[in-house]
Amino acid sequence: MKEQRRLVFAGPVGSGKTTAIRALSDEPIISTEALISGNNKDADKRHTTVALDFGVIHLDDKTNLQLYGTPGHQHFDFMWDIAARNSIGLLLLLDGRRSNLLEDLTVFTQAFRQLLQAGGFAVGITHADKVQNLELLRGQINHEIERLQLVAPVLSIDPRQRKEVVKLIKALLYTLDPSLIKVS
Amino acid sequence: MRNHHTAAKVMLVGFPHRQQTLFAQLFKQPNFQAFTLVDQAPIDVAIVDLDAPQAEENWKVFRRNFPQTPAITVSLTPKEQKGPYWLAKPVNLHALKSLLASLNPHGTTQQPSSSTLIDTKRSHISAMLKNGAEPTQQKYSSTNELSFHLTTANSSYQVNDYLEGKLKNAILKTKKRHTAQKLIGHLQGAPLPGDLYILPDCHSIVTDIKPRFLRALSLINLSQEKAVFEFAPFNHPVPPLETKVHWQTFLWQLSLWTSRGRLQQQITPKQAFTLTQWPNFNLLNEFPHALKLAACLARNSCMPKNIAEKQNVPLPYVYSFLSAANSLGLLKQQAETISQPPQNAVRELLQRMLKRLTAE
Numbered sequence: 001m002k003e004q005r006r007l008v009f010a011g012p013v014g015s016g017k018t019t020a021i022r023a024l025s026d027e028p029i030i031s032t033e034a035l036i037s038g039n040n041k042d043a044d045k046r047h048t049t050v051a052l053d054f055g056v057i058h059l060d061d062k063t064n065l066q067l068y069g070t071p072g073h074q075h076f077d078f079m080w081d082i083a084a085r086n087s088i089g090l091l092l093l094l095d096g097r098r099s100n101l102l103e104d105l106t107v108f109t110q111a112f113r114q115l116l117q118a119g120g121f122a123v124g125i126t127h128a129d130k131v132q133n134l135e136l137l138r139g140q141i142n143h144e145i146e147r148l149q150l151v152a153p154v155l156s157i158d159p160r161q162r163k164e165v166v167k168l169i170k171a172l173l174y175t176l177d178p179s180l181i182k183v184s
Numbered sequence: 185m186r187n188h189h190t191a192a193k194v195m196l197v198g199f200p201h202r203q204q205t206l207f208a209q210l211f212k213q214p215n216f217q218a219f220t221l222v223d224q225a226p227i228d229v230a231i232v233d234l235d236a237p238q239a240e241e242n243w244k245v246f247r248r249n250f251p252q253t254p255a256i257t258v259s260l261t262p263k264e265q266k267g268p269y270w271l272a273k274p275v276n277l278h279a280l281k282s283l284l285a286s287l288n289p290h291g292t293t294q295q296p297s298s299s300t301l302i303d304t305k306r307s308h309i310s311a312m313l314k315n316g317a318e319p320t321q322q323k324y325s326s327t328n329e330l331s332f333h334l335t336t337a338n339s340s341y342q343v344n345d346y347l348e349g350k351l352k353n354a355i356l357k358t359k360k361r362h363t364a365q366k367l368i369g370h371l372q373g374a375p376l377p378g379d380l381y382i383l384p385d386c387h388s389i390v391t392d393i394k395p396r397f398l399r400a401l402s403l404i405n406l407s408q409e410k411a412v413f414e415f416a417p418f419n420h421p422v423p424p425l426e427t428k429v430h431w432q433t434f435l436w437q438l439s440l441w442t443s444r445g446r447l448q449q450q451i452t453p454k455q456a457f458t459l460t461q462w463p464n465f466n467l468l469n470e471f472p473h474a475l476k477l478a479a480c481l482a483r484n485s486c487m488p489k490n491i492a493e494k495q496n497v498p499l500p501y502v503y504s505f506l507s508a509a510n511s512l513g514l515l516k517q518q519a520e521t522i523s524q525p526p527q528n529a530v531r532e533l534l535q536r537m538l539k540r541l542t543a544e
């Protein structure tokens with residue numbers, strides 16, 4: 001049996017968790033998406049994750065890295081705990097368009113505080129192309145992270161771009177251990 | 185031994201006999217051994233004297249015979265431009281050499297050096313750079329490796345003597361005043377090789393100056409060379425130019441080019457520094473060791489030498505990182521913290537993850 005390790009993606013509805021996992025996964029992702037009913041202001045956004053997204057990176061012949069995407073809706077937050085178990089870190093994707101983005105940050109860091117004590121943490125600002133003042137927003141997020149007595153890289157990312165998602169993960173890895181050596 | 189097969193063939197056009205003799209001696213020097221003087225085709229590069237009595241005629245004949253060959257023109261004062269490369273007399277030998285190297289089609293890809301003078305003939309520049317010029321790129325550089333081969337013993341620099349410092353201050357001003365600014369100035373009287381604007385609304389730089397020229401501009405020490413870079417408010421609609429990048433992307437890259445492994449003088453190597461926040465590496469050139477340095481300095485405050493030793497990163501990379509981070513306002517001086525070596529039970533797993541993710 002291969003060893004299974006885990007990375008968790010969290011964040012509010014529509015922040016790009018499913019998209020990021022799809023961009024990373026070596027296998028087609030297993031998703032429990034449901035069609036969003038009613039009017040939705042985001043024309044792109046027709047599905048929402050109701051239980052979990054599940055992707056995988058085959059690290060090598062010994063290990064799989066499972067990619068867990070949690071549902072954005074808070075009424076599914078019992079899934080958050082399940083996903084967080086045995087994870088090496090949390091990638092929090094915050095939707096740059098949301099006016100209550102800083103509250104989202106507090107809610108999710110609170111919900112995942114156990115994971116944050118033991119594991120790594122990195123924040124991605126998604127939909128950054130629609131952010132008026134990215135520097136200002138990044139400053140505010142950093143300030144809030146400091147206030148919560150956490151340390152985390154905060155990068156803008158487009159979850160549709162695999163390279164950018166990979167960069168955020170690499171930042172998380174170095175945060176966990178700066179002495180890692182890049183072998184190419 | 186001079187290798188005549190690989191040496192770039194250089195032809196002199198229109199120089200008086202005495203100067204030809206001087207050039208002949210110069211080209212025998214060891215540091216010019218990558219070049220050889222020839223007086224007939226085939227040639228790789230020409231050096232053309234614009235002060236000669238029949239300079240116009242010489243130029244016409246040269247261009248008729250060698251329509252594609254790059255030419256460096258030289259004269260006492262700027263003349264009507266004949267091509268993208270012009271050097272003032274007395275010719276700075278270092279500038280001449282690096283310009284020759286950069287134009288040598290067989291050579292390694294060296295960039296024009298700091299003192300290289302470039303004119304504004306866009307058509308010529310675009311023709312010459314067809315291969316070298318990159319399209320709009322988010323990272324604004326073709327490689328993420330830094331080049332330290334030009335690093336001198338002098339390992340610190342005064343950022344305000346460079347375009348980097350001018351740009352940094354201009355961005356601060358733009359933020360405050362919300363007006364666009366334009367780069368104005370000259371290089372020994374010759375115009376800049378294109379336009380560059382700072383835009384307040386989208387926090388971006390737009391420019392049609394090619395990266396390789398920007399790199400050359402970034403190395404010009406304004407206190408030593410007859411060049412001027414200033415930013416002036418620009419109250420007209422800014423024309424659309426080929427490159428538009430976030431100003432942090434641009435300033436970071438400019439900073440890396442200028443630093444070349446040197447430390448800004450404002451950063452005292454005997455003091456410890458920490459990052460106020462991570463550089464946004466999805467917008468910035470993530471050069472070798474950059475993530476590692478960011479992770480260390482986000483958590484700890486360190487002296488440059490110590491972080492280099494502890495993390496086994498060559499000091500020039502640390503210097504470049506600190507200089508660029510300082511230009512972006514991400515650096516803060518703070519008493520050194522003793523970082524405990526990470527006792528990470530999953531280090532081996534993390535290492536494998538990194539390897540897998542870097543392998544693409």
Ligand SMILES: Nc1nc2c(ncn2[C@@H]2O[C@H](COP(=O)(O)OP(=O)(O)OP(=O)(O)O)[C@@H](O)[C@H]2O)c(=O)[nH]1
Nearest residue numbers: 013014015016017018019044048049072126127158
């Ligand atoms: N332009 C742009 N679109 C994005 C970005 N991030 C995500 N999207 C789009 O936003 C939509 C929502 O993304 P999802 O991946 O479904 O979001 P989610 O986090 O899984 O949402 P829930 O499952 O509902 O919690 C998709 O159409 C994405 O393509 C971004 O940075 N820029």
Ligand SMILES: [Mg+2]
Nearest residue numbers: 017018048049
């Ligand atoms: Mg989803």
